[in-house]
Amino acid sequence: MITLKKLAEQLNVSVSTVSKALNDSSEISQETIIRVKELAKHYNYQPNRIAQSLQKSSTRTIGVIIPNILNRFFAKVLVGIEKEANTLGYNIITCITNETLSKEKESLKLLSNGSVDGFILAASEETQVSKNFDHISLLQSSDLPVVMFDRVIDNVNCDKVVIDDFSALQKATVHLIAKGRKNIAFISNIDDLNVGKSRKQAYKDSILKKYHKVDESLILTIPRKVNSQDRIKAFFKANPHIDGVVSADNTSGTIVLNVAKDLGFKIPEDLSIIGFADEAISNLSVPRLSYISQNAKQIGIAAINLLVDRLNSEEEKKEFTTRVIPYKIKNQESL
Numbered sequence: 001m002i003t004l005k006k007l008a009e010q011l012n013v014s015v016s017t018v019s020k021a022l023n024d025s026s027e028i029s030q031e032t033i034i035r036v037k038e039l040a041k042h043y044n045y046q047p048n049r050i051a052q053s054l055q056k057s058s059t060r061t062i063g064v065i066i067p068n069i070l071n072r073f074f075a076k077v078l079v080g081i082e083k084e085a086n087t088l089g090y091n092i093i094t095c096i097t098n099e100t101l102s103k104e105k106e107s108l109k110l111l112s113n114g115s116v117d118g119f120i121l122a123a124s125e126e127t128q129v130s131k132n133f134d135h136i137s138l139l140q141s142s143d144l145p146v147v148m149f150d151r152v153i154d155n156v157n158c159d160k161v162v163i164d165d166f167s168a169l170q171k172a173t174v175h176l177i178a179k180g181r182k183n184i185a186f187i188s189n190i191d192d193l194n195v196g197k198s199r200k201q202a203y204k205d206s207i208l209k210k211y212h213k214v215d216e217s218l219i220l221t222i223p224r225k226v227n228s229q230d231r232i233k234a235f236f237k238a239n240p241h242i243d244g245v246v247s248a249d250n251t252s253g254t255i256v257l258n259v260a261k262d263l264g265f266k267i268p269e270d271l272s273i274i275g276f277a278d279e280a281i282s283n284l285s286v287p288r289l290s291y292i293s294q295n296a297k298q299i300g301i302a303a304i305n306l307l308v309d310r311l312n313s314e315e316e317k318k319e320f321t322t323r324v325i326p327y328k329i330k331n332q333e334s335l
Helices: 004-011 015-022 030-042 049-056 072-088 101-111 125-130 134-141 165-178 194-211 228-238 252-262 296-312
Strands: 061-066 091-096 118-121 146-149 159-162 184-188 219-221 244-247 272-276 290-293 322-324 328-330
Touching: 004 015, 004 030, 015 030, 061 072, 061 101, 072 091, 072 296, 091 101, 101 118, 101 125, 101 134, 118 296, 134 146, 146 296, 159 296, 165 184, 165 194, 165 244, 165 272, 165 290, 165 328, 184 194, 184 228, 184 252, 194 219, 219 228, 228 252, 244 252, 252 272
Parallel strands: 061 091, 061 118, 118 146, 146 159, 159 322, 184 219, 184 244, 244 272, 272 290
Antiparallel strands: 290 328
16 A cells, blocks of 8 residues: 555655645645646555544543632632533543642643643743743644633733733722722732732722822732731731722732731721622621622633634634623622
């Protein structure tokens, strides 16, 4: 049986050239196409349909890479992904990076060997801090599409799903200003992340617009491995005049509420608080925390739909899309 390799040897060209010529590729000259097809016809060459089918087959499996499964936001995004994947007839394989670059690289390498059709990814903290994302960009050259969510990287060209973090924090800060709060603090344990930087800038811009200056002493950024409760308690003792707090992450708001109560603040009479959270977290505090809802499940649903749309698209150069999911501010009992 004649093979592509034997045809290539007789014509003194590469196997790739023979394959492209048989498929009338524009990369190959018309003269070479005629030569290849004539020799193939002479030997009654038939392509291996089984091999071609295997090459084009789909695993109908998606790789999902998230930084931290204990973070309720990522857990809820995962719920949305899995639910929609089942509806679309896909399976998922989930890897947890624990915020490390090495684990993120390892997970992508492990699954990019043919195990999955594409990836849904939120970058680890270490990836964003180090600005090392070549391992993600390289997936584009392997024809494995990537959809990034929440912690997206501007320099990586791919589909993305986000909320408008700047607008959300700006609206929350303006909400406190409208309540008559004049000494509004900003607290964050995600200052190294793109979303944390955007939220802090929104706070600063809102305060500057209203009060014409930003009191840097009312901004508290907490490193990831530091005890947040101790830092927040010391922060309040140093700034007893605080009458409002916006929290940039999904834990600080609840901690602020508990610490403030312990220090004798009446909420919301003395202190208004709003943070990033969800209904379940809000219901665990007394009074219930007012919060910005990121609609995490909808982010997951949007991410897998974007990925599946790209996998099923016949467009060779389909434009990348950034889908913005609407957020909601839930006015509970801490405002």
